[in-house]
Amino acid sequence: MADETKATDAGQRYAQSLFELTIDNNQLTQVEADLKSLRVMVADSADLRRLIDSPAFTAEDKAKGFRAVAAKAGFQVLTAKFLGLVALNGRAGDLMGAVTAFIELSAKHRGVVTAEVVTAKALTPAQLQGVSAAVSASLGKVPEISTLVDPSILGGIKVRVGSRLFDASLRSKLDSLKFALKRA
Template sequence: MADDSKASNVGERYAQALFDLANDEKTVAAVEADLKSLKTALAESRELKLLLASPAFSAEDKAKGLAGIAAQAGFHATTRKFLGLLAANGRASALASVITGFEALSAAARGVVAAKVTTAVPLTAAQGKGVAAALRQALGKDPEIETRVDPSILGGIKVQVGSRLFDASLRSKLDSLKFALKRA
């Protein structure tokens, strides 16, 4: 666990540095859009995850890989330079935590709160608006919602805001019932 904490701390420091730079250059929106594209690529590409995490690839290889992705996607110059710096410093494996940290800093600067909503089936537009309204009322801030579908929760909803998790999924209720029956 200490290694994860260390990587997260490194990611947070790099995220803060990137946010400060992007804020000074008035390019926060462009950099955030680039990072969201990278986040999607990380989620979908096993090869990219392997490139960034594996010690078998040198910092130079990682820098070339990230530069290629950035050039192909047409990333902003600030993002491209940052990715090169991250790889050159041997911190490419912290990219996911950098993205998470940057998104949190950007949301805080805009006065919104990030929320991750997980459901067993995709939300309809009306359900999405209902969740957004409930979060807005509960948090007192506009929510920026990232939705995810996870059939393993069986039904219900899970909402994570920061470190707080509201779990009203059928899976957790069944697990609680199973635990209670084992104790009886």
């Protein structure tokens, strides 16, 4: 699977449109919280990832699924409509990129730097504080940190701040070694 959290042009446009609607309707904080919850749900649920990625589901099926998830999670009406629209327009594959782009737009609007931290296992509070201090020292600002657990990286850490990625994952190091061995 490609990096589904990177916004495509379409994902960026959807995020920008939603962002403008949330500003106009004074719902930025609520919709951002919904989308952060959705990101965690997708990371935790293979079924939800399958709904997003599988071509076996029609756009209508995906829209129904997203509406059900939104209703069950108690999302804002605007968030639910956004999810349904993305699915009905055949852009479910762009959804997670749009979510990431929206969160970045929101953070920029609030003057905050966000950092996405991916680890193979959940971080302890002490580890999270250490990562936050390191990112803060590097950026000169205290970041808002969101964490994701991705066992496929095997170990280490990945930190994304805006378009910059620091990848010290074991998976990345193994891939580099494999590439170097192929060239030898």
